[in-house]
Amino acid sequence: MSEGEQKVYDTLNEIGIEYEKYTHKPVYTVEDVNSLDIHIPGDHTKNLFLRNRKGNVHYLVVLEDSKQADLKKLSKQIGSTPLSFASEKRLGKYLGLKPGSVSPFGLINDDDKCVRAIIDNDIFKAERVGFHPNVNTATLVISTRDFQKFLKWTKNRISYMKI
Template identity: 45%
Template sequence: MSAKMDEQALLALLRELAIDSQRVEHPAIASIEEYYAQGIELPDQGIKNLFLRNRKGTRHYLVLLDERKEADLPGIAEQIGESRLSFASVERLREYLGVELGCVTPFALVNDPQHRVEVLLDDAIRQDQLLGFHPLVNTATECIRYADLLAFLAHTEHEPRLIRA
């Protein structure tokens, strides 16, 4: 297995890809709810990032949801032809995305060169706002444009599938 990318290498990659970001530093935060509880403000739209697996554990999904939504796992499963989805274990998170619990982010797809993780993108995510994602650690948030998210996913060769979450 190749070495996993770290935060500094990711930030260098964002610069290389000409992806501008606004950085928000903060204490370790593992969820959108913790952002609000600590009074942290992001420039525009926060995103919930969920790492899921199918019933058999043979397929893995990174789901990006509008921050205001609750995850409807049965509804998402139905849209993608799965019988059931559940949260993947911390061990799978480390193996597939190379990050720890609380650090789930689309930026971690740089650690999935085998393309074992499929990306599901909530169609309610606003395309005209900055979107906030952890830079492989949960002590900062990098806010990027929707178009830059798509460019990053193209760089990692992860074609997102739009879902209605």
């Protein structure tokens, strides 16, 4: 188990969040997850790491896996310059993650609270939601109430909106 993955379990245990762990082969896309031969309960998500035009503001966007994010519309919705996907280097620098393992749990590694999280309200229609524990070989399922508790714990700037 990687140090980054262990940090997720330690943090969740520390703040009293229960989780169910499902291990699986490495997955890199929503399609990969949907092709797994195991049933993972709860809503599945798509997690996008974005930056503004200057690259001085970074966003973690969390939405239902069935949705498409219109980056032009989203940039207007949040009052940003045009958005684009951040590089692998930035993903490592700000969230301590590699491509394929982007997750809200990466906020654990954002010591300077530089990343702004944008959470789609529709996620909270479900009772449970699943995220990678900062590696793409497992998925943790937690209650949506505990997801909100985790987001509050991070102390990052969090925006809830309809995407």
